[in-house]
Amino acid sequence: MSFNYEQSFTIQGGNFTDAGVVSVFIKRTLQKMGIPSEILRRVAIATYESEINIISYARIGIIYIRVTPENIIINIDDEGPGIENIELAMRAGYSTADEKIREMGFGAGMGIPNIINCSDDFKLTSEVSKGTHLRILININTN
Amino acid sequence: MLGRNSISFKKRMNFVGVCLYNILLKSSRDRVTGIHFFQEMIVTLFDIIDILDAKVLVGRDQLNMEVRTAFSADLLSDVLAFAKAGSLLLTGLTNPQIVRTSSILDIAAIVLVRGKVAPDETLRLADELNIPILSTRYILFETSGRLYEHGIKGCVEKVGRDDYVSL
Ligand SMILES: Nc1ncnc2c1ncn2[C@@H]1O[C@H](COP(=O)(O)OP(=O)(O)OP(=O)(O)O)[C@@H](O)[C@H]1O
Numbered sequence: 355m356s357f358n359y360e361q362s363f364t365i366q367g368g369n370f371t372d373a374g375v376v377s378v379f380i381k382r383t384l385q386k387m388g389i390p391s392e393i394l395r396r397v398a399i400a401t402y403e404s405e406i407n408i409i410s411y412a413r414i415g416i417i418y419i420r421v422t423p424e425n426i427i428i429n430i431d432d433e434g435p436g437i438e439n440i441e442l443a444m445r446a447g448y449s450t451a452d453e454k455i456r457e458m459g460f461g462a463g464m465g466i467p468n469i470i471n472c473s474d475d476f477k478l479t480s481e482v483s484k485g486t487h488l489r490i491l492i493n494i495n496t497n
Numbered sequence: 498m499l500g501r502n503s504i505s506f507k508k509r510m511n512f513v514g515v516c517l518y519n520i521l522l523k524s525s526r527d528r529v530t531g532i533h534f535f536q537e538m539i540v541t542l543f544d545i546i547d548i549l550d551a552k553v554l555v556g557r558d559q560l561n562m563e564v565r566t567a568f569s570a571d572l573l574s575d576v577l578a579f580a581k582a583g584s585l586l587l588t589g590l591t592n593p594q595i596v597r598t599s600s601i602l603d604i605a606a607i608v609l610v611r612g613k614v615a616p617d618e619t620l621r622l623a624d625e626l627n628i629p630i631l632s633t634r635y636i637l638f639e640t641s642g643r644l645y646e647h648g649i650k651g652c653v654e655k656v657g658r659d660d661y662v663s664l
């Protein structure tokens with residue numbers, strides 16, 4: 355089976371009401387394409403955690419997804435405060451989430467470690483008071 | 498209607514199961530085989546409603562669904578990190594994020610604990626995304642324990658490897 359698809363989505367920071375809408379849409383779209391369920395699950399978790407992070411911490415962000423026959427590439431770019439200590443942000447349990455985020459049930463500092471777990475390749479770069487960039491690669495292994 | 502038929506059918510099946518269990522126990526010196534057979538019994542949402550004295554908020558048409566594992570948490574961050582597809586989610590949270598998170602993870606159904614009822618927007622979304630929601634007055638500990646007694650297991654036992662730590 356060969357997959358070819360790409361799409362971009364804009365995520366508005368602070369829009370907690372719609373948190374997850376884009377990721378649920380992406381999951382459905384890839385499911386209809388026949389992406390294997392284990393791969394689908396990893397893509398869905400990675401996009402969802404990223405979407406929640408944009409809404410929680412950034413002003414605005416873009417999720418770009420590209421599906422090829424070999425792999426799935428997800429690029430996430432946001433304008434926002436950026437991350438000062440990336441090493442710390444990647445540790446399980448580290449969080450600067452405020453009350454509003456915690457009320458929703460998030461802010462345990464598990465998001466980025468979870469994205470890393472779901473990725474075959476992962477790159478996080480950030481510039482303080484500019485924004486954050488994530489590149490996630492997930493291989494499609496159809497055998 | 499369908500519900501009641503289903504339950505009595507299940508009760509009959511359970512009866513057959515218990516008889517078979519007794520036969521197995523008597524016919525074999527190996528008690529473990531019998532006990533193992535007993536533990537493999539199927540648990541559906543219908544049974545869970547009985548076990549937890551629960552109300553159905555969404556998904557009346559899906560109560561025949563079987564479940565084997567569950568995850569309990571009041572933090573969606575942890576649900577996302579550790580819950581497995583096909584599991585029940587036991588939680589005291591009621592916002593629409595419980596439904597979107599469940600949809601992302603292929604959670605089979607949600608059980609709200611401590612008598613919580615979800616707001617309309619959560620119920621609407623659950624209906625749209627086909628995720629049943631039950632509500633029980635038992636606390637999270639009792640809910641988990643009662644289900645465990647009926648053969649539902651945690652979807653993971655421990656997290657991480659030997660050296661795992663979380664800040
Ligand atoms: N896009 C972002 N912009 C700015 N800071 C971010 C961004 N994403 C993450 N961070 C910072 O990194 C920390 C860790 O993020 P991570 O997603 O791992 O956990 P969390 O969002 O705090 O909690 P969880 O994801 O478990 O609900 C955040 O608390 C925040 O300080």
Ligand SMILES: [Mg+2]
Pocket residue numbers: 403406407460461464465466
């Ligand atoms: Mg996060």
